Amino acid sequence: MSTLTDIRPTSRADALAETLLQPILAGDWRPHDRLPSEHALAAQYEVSRAVVREAIARLKTDGYVETRQGKGAFVAAAPGATAFRLDNGEAGDTHLLELRALIEADCAALAAERHTILDLERLCAASDAMRDAVAKGGLGLEEDIRFHDVLAQAAHNPALRRFAAFIGRHAREAMQLARLSRLKEQNRLAEIEGEHQAIIFAVSTRDPQAARLAVQYHIASGLRRHGLS
Numbered sequence: 036m037s038t039l040t041d042i043r044p045t046s047r048a049d050a051l052a053e054t055l056l057q058p059i060l061a062g063d064w065r066p067h068d069r070l071p072s073e074h075a076l077a078a079q080y081e082v083s084r085a086v087v088r089e090a091i092a093r094l095k096t097d098g099y100v101e102t103r104q105g106k107g108a109f110v111a112a113a114p115g116a117t118a119f120r121l122d123n124g125e126a127g128d129t130h131l132l133e134l135r136a137l138i139e140a141d142c143a144a145l146a147a148e149r150h151t152i153l154d155l156e157r158l159c160a161a162s163d164a165m166r167d168a169v170a171k172g173g174l175g176l177e178e179d180i181r182f183h184d185v186l187a188q189a190a191h192n193p194a195l196r197r198f199a200a201f202i203g204r205h206a207r208e209a210m211q212l213a214r215l216s217r218l219k220e221q222n223r224l225a226e227i228e229g230e231h232q233a234i235i236f237a238v239s240t241r242d243p244q245a246a247r248l249a250v251q252y253h254i255a256s257g258l259r260r261h262g263l264s
Contacts, residue, residue: 051080059099142250146238157185161181
């Protein structure tokens with residue numbers, strides 16, 4: 036059974052919050068999914084319900100969960116979106132994408148060095164999910180977000196992963212309207228899939244420089260596709 040009883044009481048809420056964050060970042064708990072009840076979490080991790088409430092409160096503050104009166108805690112629609120803040124007008128679309136290129140390139144380089152077999156399987160599954168969504172007539176936006184979230188997770192640096200999730204989601208929000216208007220052509224979607232495959236190959240062969248360059252090329256191509264370069 037999972038337990039946090041060996042951890043100092045003042046640290047248990049932090050430890051539980053980090054534990055509960057893992058399935059959110061991994062995509063096992065999806066946006067709008069209900070978390071286990073306060074009672075169930077307290078029993079599973081052998082902590083008091085006060086510790087559970089504090090852990091949930093911290094996840095709520097960081098933007099990963101939201102609470103509903105009488106219904107419990109749920110994964111937020113855009114997990115982590117408030118963990119960091121950019122003031123309105125502080126960064127334009129191109130600025131966000133440039134920052135995303137820097138952050139995600141580092142994520143990819145670390146992922147090439149540190150990934151596990153499970154990380155690689157999740158990366159391939161995310162790429163396959165996007166291809167399937169497009170084949171069914173969709174744009175694969177959520178699946179694309181999932182791919183980049185998994186790539187950041189494979190870096191095994193929690194701070195970098197959270198910042199990458201924040202920047203990535205804000206950058207993709209900036210591109211969403213352009214995506215709707217420009218990415219209906221199948222060749223553009225095929226380009227994205229090919230770029231994802233290049234990233235996967237570089238990560239799988241544990242080549243940090245190739246992974247870094249593959250991400251930089253992918254995001255530079257995204258700027259071009261969306262008319263932002």
